[in-house]
Amino acid sequence: MADPEAEVLRSTFPSYMAEGERLYLCGEFAKAAQSFSNALHLQTGDKNCLVARSKCYLKMGDLGNSLKDAEASLQGDPTFCKGILQKAETLYTMGDFEFALVFYHRGYKLRPDREFKVGIQKAQEAINNSVGNLIRGTIRSGVTVEDLILTGINYLDTRSSFWQQQKPIYARERDRKLMRDRWLRDRGRTPAQTAHYVLKSLEDIDMLLSSGSAESSLQKAEKVLKKVLDWGRDEVPNRDELLGSLHSCIGNAQLELGHTVAALQSHRRDLEIAQEHNLPDAKSRALDNIGRVFARIGKFQQAIDTWEEKIPLAKTALEKTWLLHEIGRCYLELDQALQAQYYGERSLQYAEEEGDVEWQLNASVLVAQAQGLG
Incomplete structure (x- = not known):
């Protein structure tokens, strides 16, 4: 006959968490993910548990669910460093090195420890290896990929100065x-x-x-x-x-x-x-x-209305890239994350069509920031 006290113990949130951590260390990632899922049934949305399950999915190669859990852990607190690191690690594994670099930098700014520093280095190396001389030849003189990403990240702390340029x-x-x-x-x-x-x-x-x-x-x-x-x-x-x-x-x-x-x-x-x-x-x-x-x-809403009237008059992909990026920035100011992300993604599409690496990065940073606010 099953011991009722033992059953209760096994069904508590801490016990599921402990079991999941033990299974993870043993390399039993699928079983660990199930334990963390059980824990989440008891405490929906627990951010530490979401990160733990995300790590399991990452080890299993289920990158979509890994990213989903990492982003869910940031829903209530976009400054949650464990969630930022896990999102960056997942993005890096997915090959989205520019996005990963954005989140490594964001985390390092909040908590300048070794994990984020190593992440910045490996993401930067991956970017250089994947596009090499193309970036150095396309970005304007003296401005690196990292400079552009840092400028975009710092925008959230210096919003007023962005519009002074x-x-x-x-x-x-x-x-x-x-x-x-x-x-x-x-x-x-x-x-x-x-x-x-x-x-x-x-x-x-x-x-x-x-x-x-x-x-x-x-x-x-x-x-x-x-x-x-x-x-x-x-x-x-x-x-x-x-x-x-x-x-x-x-x-x-x-x-x-x-x-x-x-x-x-x-x-x-x-x-x-x-x-x-x-x-x-x-x-x-x-x-x-x-x-x-x-x-x-x-x-910002009047700026959006004005620029949206201009969209049909924009003739080149580069002009549309810049215009859609500015509209997205305004939506970011209004804390309308979904709209900011939508315009950021459209800006990125035209930047890719134009083959302009600098604007691809600008648009990517905007999309990442919108996701962080969402």
Whole structure:
């Protein structure tokens, strides 16, 4: 006859945990996983038990369930270091080395011990071995894979400074190209002296802003705007488009100077001109900039609404990558993890289509952060 006290003892949470740990050490991983499952029936969601079962699944090669348990252990506490380490280990085993590196770094920041340090080293080595010279040749000069991932991780601690940065280099180059292309095409219809003045002025305005001289850039743009307003349409066939471009330049400089209300007005004027004269590229540029002003001042839903209006106007995979990434960041600000992850995954898709490793990593970090908040 079974001893009732022994049956009760075997059915307690601590006894199932002890049994599972003993079986795990003996290499009986399937039986250990069952013991931990029994324990979870008694204490649903226990994070230490979930990590223990995740380790069993990892040893068994059941990577999907291993990752599921590791993520479940972080549901109530995204700073739970055992869960972060187990998720990183599972991701590493799955071959998702960039994601693994994100979580090794996250854990090391919370608890700088040897396990996380070793994880960082092995994930970094795996990334280097898997893509080698491709990453070093694609990432912008002086910036490593680890730099990009750390920047993304630190974003959660420095949210305000993220939106203080200048527009990405790609976006600035696109704006300048939009401003110059029509003038280069229409030089035959515009007096040579005028065309030269405009092109040189636009380059100077952008150069001043890029070099950190926002005040000088603003003064130059306002001076050129005043001059163009004195010209007639007969003298300058694409005068309206030029006016829109100059309002855009003024808005960019105003934003860098912290004059957000004035910047919003300038970019809205650019948008009005674009809509009035059916200039889709200029409209795309204006929406881009308006969204950035909203993000800078913390109006993230308005930034999202503006950038979503721009999505159909985005022409290249790289532009879509950057745009979707920014929308995802805004959703992260609003603590809407599922939406942030959705846009991060879309950004990653376009980055892979473009073959841009830097943006693949940026998007991967965003997805990982969204999962951590979810």
